[in-house]
Amino acid sequence: MLVDTHCHLYDEAFRDDFDAVLARAREAGLEACVMPGIDRASYDAVVAVADMLPGFAFPCIGLHPTSVGADWQEELDFVKQHIGDRPWHAVGEIGLDEYWSKDFVKEQMRVLEEQVALAASMDLPVIIHLREATGDFFRVLEDLRGVAFRGVMHAWSGSYETYRQLLQYADFKFGIGGVVTYKNAGVAVALEKMSLDDVVLETDCPWLTPVPFRGKRNEPSYVRFAAEKVAQIKGLSLEEVATVTTASARRLFNL
16 A cells, blocks of 8 residues: 655646546545645645545645735744644645745745744644755755754755755655656666665656656656655565555554
8 A cells, every 4th residue: 555645746747637647546545645835826726625534644734935925924923823724734835935936935934944843843744845956955944953853855856965964954755756657767776775664755746757657747656656766776575565655654644
């Protein structure tokens, strides 16, 4: 049994064949998926799918860094106002993204710090999105020294050295998805030395589709391809990878 720890199952990309996507997920051995929130605009869709699929689709709430703009305070207040609405399973997807824009980097850092503190106060894990902002991320982690928190580094693609450094700041797991199946994927090199206990599986569907479906829409059932690649890299059976990563996902997200 597998868990997809990062799945935008509520996305419009699944509107026309939602039931078929769900059937394929269950057939592939998926027992649960964790759905990160993005901003106010995604809130209703996340909640609707979670209510439709209790015990399978687990909702999260958070403000994504690419949604941090001129109205960042209102967006952040929305998260704070709705954190008590229901049993969320993480604060996320939160983090830093300096790939798409650097216009609101300082605001991104503040929003991230406040959401990590919020998660810690609620005893919830965080889901971290990090893209081309590693230096600023470590600056935020330094500011959070003394705050005990846990979470997952989503779509992990960093080096083994960065992996080791991050573990000095918090109890992190590292989300491995479709990128690990790509030719010459750097994360495959780091994964060889990483502990399997620190790994969880994800798709980030409908994006980051694994080989052999790269270029097409990603879906939850494809988490199996990430699991198979991890097993190959680590020299383990698929069953071993599934057992360890699923247990880690259950504990981290209280599934």
